Amino acid sequence: METDFDHEGNGRHEDHRERGAVGGRGSEVLPRGRAPRATLELIAGKWTMLALVALADGRALRFNELRRRLDGVTQKMLTQTLRALEREGLVTRTVFPTVPPRVEYGLTALGEEIAQLVTRIAEWSASRADQLCAARATFDRRAPHPRPLSA
């Protein structure tokens, strides 16, 4: 099956005397095996966050509906992404044994939670779109950082 989307792979421990938890004031390191890293890495898939956002409105969607919303995703990647999310307990997969197969994807309770958070980022991005774009333009105009020589 080629596994692909495996996540995990290493069960390294080493020592990392963990101090606080993750963010807030006690932020220290973000160890490789630990939870926030794992989720952050899952989420970091090219289509993962987009899938969560697409499902975030509460409605269950069929495979191809989802596919259309993502715009650009291939069957393979969508399937893979959804499997990974299902594995993590974030999405549900419901198969209706009808004659043209009907499969619906929805969010679990857990999935709803994270989808809300991701959606906030998407909304934030939309609301700050112009600022982000302007920043990019400014940065590109000022060109390469270092290089005080050769001119």
Next chain:
Amino acid sequence: METDFDHEGNGRHEDHRERGAVGGRGSEVLPRGRAPRATLELIAGKWTMLALVALADGRALRFNELRRRLDGVTQKMLTQTLRALEREGLVTRTVFPTVPPRVEYGLTALGEEIAQLVTRIAEWSASRADQLCAARATFDRRAPHPRPLSA
């Protein structure tokens, strides 16, 4: 320089009669060029969210401090990630012209905003770690989805 972290690449427009904004109730498609996609894709970098979380506590950090917190990141990737974030107007880069160079990275106002959001995800992940892990175990036990034959 090899460019790498370019993001952009396409300035496609097409038509997409955008209806609502992004998430909420009006979620329709997530077009390729538009803002939420761009940010979501930036964020989806392997180290981007981790960097934001590491900076989220408000303190500016030196390059190697940051490097240590991320645990596993290479110089190249950290630099690349920070450049991308700087370009987006999310992080500031301050160079102190001391004899061993000192460079500090901090968040801009915009950066603070998104860092908070990302941090929430990390915190959520930590708080739900056991549930996520359990879900994974369950899923893996039930093994491959289809395949009602060959046994």
Next chain:
DNA sequence: CAGTATCCTCCAAGATACTG
């Protein structure tokens, strides 16, 4: 210390074809 420049690996992601 904080980078930049190369080179290289590997796998996420894509394209294509087939199936229940």
Next chain:
DNA sequence: CAGTATCTTGGAGGATACTG
């Protein structure tokens, strides 16, 4: 319709060496 199975590849990500 909703997948699975292969094959292929671009480029993200890594290792290493050098520099201001």
